[in-house]
Amino acid sequence: MSRFAWPGVVRVSPQHCQPSSTSRGSSRSHHLLRFRNRNQPSIPSRYRYCASSVLPNITRLRETRGVTLPLDGLIVADFSRVLAGPYATTMLADLGARVIKVERPGSGDDTRSWGPPWTDNTASYFESANRNKESVGLDLGNADDLVLARELAHRADVFVENFRPGALGKFGLDYESVQRANPGIVYCSISGFGSGGGAHLPGYDFLVQAVGGLMSITGDPDAAGGTPMKSGVALVDVLTGKDATIGTLAALHARHTTGRGQHVEVNLLSSLLASLVNQASGYLATGNAPGRLGNAHPSIAPYELLPAGDGPLAIACGNDGQFRKLASVLGNESLADDPRFATNAARVQHRPALAEALGALLAAEPAERWVEQLLAAGVPAGSVGSIADGFALAERLGLEPLIDVGEGRPAQVRHPISYSDTPVTTYVAPPRLAEHDQRIRDWLQQEES
Structure with a gap:
């Protein structure tokens, strides 16, 4: 497999959800960006969640006795x-x-009422940014x-x-x-x-x-x-x-x-x-405020969505060598020698003509087939996926993107940073409103030792 090749990824849809089913083993298919597989459910959007049935390797809540976290004691x-x-x-x-x-007291954080979606505890919006906390109503x-x-x-x-x-x-x-x-x-x-x-x-x-x-x-x-x-x-x-x-x-x-x-x-x-970043820098260098380019990049081409035979295809050519490989895969190597397209600066200048030329060639095949060929040739490319596809991809890459915080609670997205000596391994569900009220009040009323 090319070093650029995506592991097998499936496009998932809500009707295939089975929230009460047991955990499934991971399918390690090496087909590139496969999008139809009824054995890969998406995260349920209903009230009940069975996180372990969504992806095979969701980390379960566990204690970290003996493991010191960077901010322990604060x-x-x-x-x-x-x-x-x-x-x-x-x-x-x-x-x-x-x-x-x-x-x-009584209402809590505004986002507790920002739904749907709702969970058994509150709104899913609140759940997204309040795990590992205690709640007191004051x-x-x-x-x-x-x-x-x-x-x-x-x-x-x-x-x-x-x-x-x-x-x-x-x-x-x-x-x-x-x-x-x-x-x-x-x-x-x-x-x-x-x-x-x-x-x-x-x-x-x-x-x-x-x-x-x-x-x-x-x-x-x-x-x-x-x-x-x-x-x-x-x-x-x-x-x-x-x-x-x-x-x-x-x-x-x-x-x-x-x-x-x-x-x-x-x-x-x-x-x-x-x-x-670059948009601000471009304005400061020229005095010209950039405008909207849709999915195109202001300084790189092609670096955008282009129409394939059955839908949009993301192509990201970061240098002239990658563009030459793109032209070769598309069966028209002369594109890379065309003065309008030979350099990145020229391609940016002639972006409409470039998009038209590439679109005509890409229309011959569906997006998935182009992705397979382009990645094999070293051209960064991918089909447009859903959020469910993003989680499935992360799972297949071994990133274990989801963690389980308890029965009946929505899965949480894993802390995004890995630490070799102080791994984040404790995840507690977001608190119910004033869940820890009495304990915290008692603590605050005690004199510090």
Whole structure:
């Protein structure tokens, strides 16, 4: 098999789900991107989940006695909600920190009501970013609860919040107040547009994708009838959550040297702008704001979806050598010698003509057949798959993408980083609202030893 060849991958569909069935063995077929196999179910979208029946090697919940995680012993006071903050604190929880999630009594995190889909516990949206945490219900407007909230902040190593900048001051939970009582605190604030001139602006992912420029480069061009388009997930929230994690870990590391904590601030707009990378660099170099190119790349061609005989095909030629191989597989080696297509710069300049020429040749075969031939020749290519296909591919590559957190609970996506000495192997289901209320209240009311 070529070093580029995909392992056998099946396209799965909901009607083939069998959530009550037992675990199946992995089929190690080496056919390339095979998409019809009734023996490979997708993740059920209904209420009940039997994670072990979805993919053969889902990791089961297990204890890690004797295994020290990187953040063991750290306490995180999580006053955040929705996605960016909870995503960051989930990363910290995966790494061993004790994360105590503070929620509004009776309603909890907003995402508990963001459904469908629903689970037996809450909305699946909430489940996506709240595993490995404890939940306590504290009403900051209640004097007794506020005392406990402050006590939690004073005992914590990390405090994470995404309230409107300045809003926690009236509760004595702003950075200055917490830092006076707890000089070692790493206090992470997440906002939409920072704590300065944009402090009053609402910080929602969708809004930041719009005003921050991401929508202006996402979607088909105007000439093709396109309109600005958001990404398929709350990408800015996720990027900001990762930045919050990085900032928090950096501040914790600095604390080893200085003995002091610090205030870490991240905001959605800055995280988005930093993630625009080559698009931002192109604008800064030329003064010309890039537009929408659909699935095409502004600086590489062909690096886009092209029409095969039965549907779209992703081809990613990163250099001239790969393009020459593409031309050879398509049976028209002269394409690589055509002055319009001989170099990447020329291909980008003549993108419409290139797409037309390639489309005419690709129409002769279905996408799967082209994928097999192109990968064998060393040309990066693949068919467009679903999320279910993505999980199936990761499973077949031995990445074990899913973990099981208990009977009747949805599977979770594995922590994305592998550690040779401190592997993440403990996964606990997201908490029910105020599930740990009494235990945490008792702990906070006890004097520290």
